[in-house]
Amino acid sequence: xxxxxxxxxxxxxxxxxxxxxxxxxxxxxxxxxxxxxxxxxxxxxxxxxxxxxxxxxxxxxxxxxxxxxxxxxxxxxxxxxxxxxxxxxxxxx
Numbered sequence: 001x002x003x004x005x006x007x008x009x010x011x012x013x014x015x016x017x018x019x020x021x022x023x024x025x026x027x028x029x030x031x032x033x034x035x036x037x038x039x040x041x042x043x044x045x046x047x048x049x050x051x052x053x054x055x056x057x058x059x060x061x062x063x064x065x066x067x068x069x070x071x072x073x074x075x076x077x078x079x080x081x082x083x084x085x086x087x088x089x090x091x092x093x
Contacts, residue, residue: 001049001050001051002046002049002051002052002079002086002087002088003050004046004047004087005085005086005087006023006024006025007021007023007024007025007026008020008021008029009021009022010035010043010044016034017036017037017039017040017043018032018033019032019035019085020032021085028084029084029085033081033085038078041062042055042078043082046086052075055078055079056068056071059074
């Protein structure tokens with residue numbers, strides 16, 4: 001299971017979604033991550049803890065016309081791009 005690290009918060013400014021680092025997280029990351037609607041959707045799921053398979057399934061449920069291979073590729077690319085802000089909690093389960 002993957003979960004966002006403490007101190008990385010999703011904020012919306014108008015139509016834009018971005019993740020910012022606060023507190024101790026800002027010592028290692030000074031900036032922001034801009035997310036499109038799909039990225040914000042994934043991030044919200046990750047704040048509660050989600051597996052890549054759960055993200056793929058949610059993508060298929062939410063977006064019409066997306067096949068599983070494309071959904072899986074999108075999820076893996078997203079996770080790779082924000083991996084530094086995620087905790088891998090599989091050791092605890």
